[in-house]
Amino acid sequence: DADIPEVESAVSYGFPQQNINLLGIQPDMRAGDYRNAQSLYNKLNGYLLQARQRDWIGERTIVIFPEYIGTWLVAANEKESVYSAPTMSAAMQALVSSNVFQFVWYFLDTSAEDRASSALFAMKGAQMARQYAAVFSSLAREYAVTIVAGSIVLPEPRVIDGRIITQSSGPLYNASFVFQPDGTPAPTVIRKVYPIEDELPFLQAADVDTLPAVDTAAGKLGILICADAWYPDVYARLASENVRLAVVPAYLAAGDDAWNRPWRGYNGAPPPADVNPLDATRLTEGEAWNRYALPGRAPRYGMYTGMTVFLRGTLWNLQSDGHTLVLRQGQTIEAPKTDGAALVNLWL
Template sequence: MRKFLYLLFSLALTAVLITYALWTADRPAGHYLSDLRINLAVDRGTPADRGNLLGIQPELFPTDYQSPERLHRKLAAYLQTARDQGFINEKTVVVLPEHIGTWLMVSGEKDEVYQATTFKQAMNWLAISNPLAFIRALADAQGDSRLDDAYLRMKADSMAHDYQALFGGLAKEFGVTLVAGSIVLPEPSVSEGELKIGGGALYNSSLVFGRDGRPIGQPQRQRHPVFDQQDVLGAERPDVTHVIDTPAGRLGVLIGSDSWYPLHYRQLDEQGAQLIAVPAFVIGRDAWNKPWAGYKGLSTPSEVSLKPGEVSEGQAWRRLTLTSRLPISQARGGVSVFLRGQFWDNGSAGQSFISHNGEQFTDGEARGARLLNLWL
């Protein structure tokens, strides 16, 4: 009798494991509808032969990331609208927002991931659907929040490949220089024209693609991750600043809160940066109008007199982003672009703006997909 029960239990366990394995391998494509419209928010300057800075504020949702092809469809529609309105030329520098590449972590997943009601539920489904990859990532995880590290690390190989294929492909398709927002990867670097990952800490990094679709230089890693990311993300050394040559001029990239530090603008000045791109992301649907929380656990630069709670989050971003504000920044212009949309129970905020000649320009509308153009 004992042998029979053992055999029955073994068969049942085998059936469960086979069913689970078949379930994890099944990746059906769910129904998909997406708004491909984008409105012109800002158009400053006069068209000439010096090129232009073009910020694209997308409105994205988890289902847009169900496959790289779906995300390409939406972003290509935005770029096509810009082309139709005369904003695309061989000297155009396109800027996308922070973390637009990070959400590739949920690409190719089961419907349960996209249908989850909370971010935590979505990450649980992500782990359950990829048990071996999650276990390996958890074993390699670093920092104080190993679970969050594992979620980001478990698909890093495919994320890096999809990031380069998607954004490099868009740059080549539309013949532009493309600042591809940012993506979180372990020790990212470019070797022989390919984006590679390492086995060390995770970094929030931005890569620029040329008109041929190939990376230009090395990824710019974020130097000051905000307080609630410090348990997961590594910080690049404060003195590491990359400036690259583009058809429109020398370009520097400041990721998110890196744009709050006057030191970084002086470093860019020393390298002759003429243009500055700020990919950004603010979590929380109403966060833009709430009191600014300060430097979020980081030391406040001595040049900054702004105190926590003195202004709103949005006002702080526009006061601290010093692009083209003499004498600290000698850049001709810049654009700050925020990622908008809804990622499960995490809303987003941020109102993209153009900086030029010490002034800032926006259209007063935060929500929805927006184009912001500055003729140089």
């Protein structure tokens, strides 16, 4: 079928003894996938369909999508010029020009350093939340699985009576939601504690003490949004909630070979005390993800199982890198490196 997205790599680790599994979806995203909720649904459904053909979908499956998978819904339901724009800034200019009066209203209302980004996400927040919930609720219900729905930038999101509600005048968070097999979002919102330098001008940092454990078929699950996986206080907080299983929706918005290039050290907050300052120049980005993020930190806090899943693709002029890191019985497995879409399954 021409509509089924290509999967470049599909690998599985372990054996289906208890029929509980983590299924990481590394999607290959394009601007056109965000034309509307239906186009996003079609793309992601195509990946789940292929996982089901491999018998990796069951009632105790936890599917993990990457960071920012919902964020680009900021561009949904706009003119074609938004999706065909050569750069992200050109796309955002086209978006602003279509919504100029509304945009100005929100622009004047924000005190954020990056007023334009702040205004766009405040203006589109309610629509984004509706579309994001529609897409992931449908997928969770259709496949009867638990979905860690990557992340999305929203103004003060909350889950009330099974719906994701936003507050357009509230602070913006990089937030993750878990959709249960009946399609409803779990009542807890996971909000990023450590926004990076690109996010700080318009995003609010959450308090680490607000990070929840999420009850799933596989036990208590901790979700660390990208950079949060690099800080010990996040693991300490999740350990205090008896989390044994940790997943990291990630996005490395850098050139295609960033993974093998020198790591440039911590970004957005000072490095924890256990970080060797010399490593900023000695390690590659990929080596640093192994040493200082989930694989290197989680086992010290009693979390021996987990997965880090990256967003891939080319969104306007934004490139991406990264590949799935599996934590199995405290040992790290690097899934095969591919710049396209990948499915990575781990039986628990």
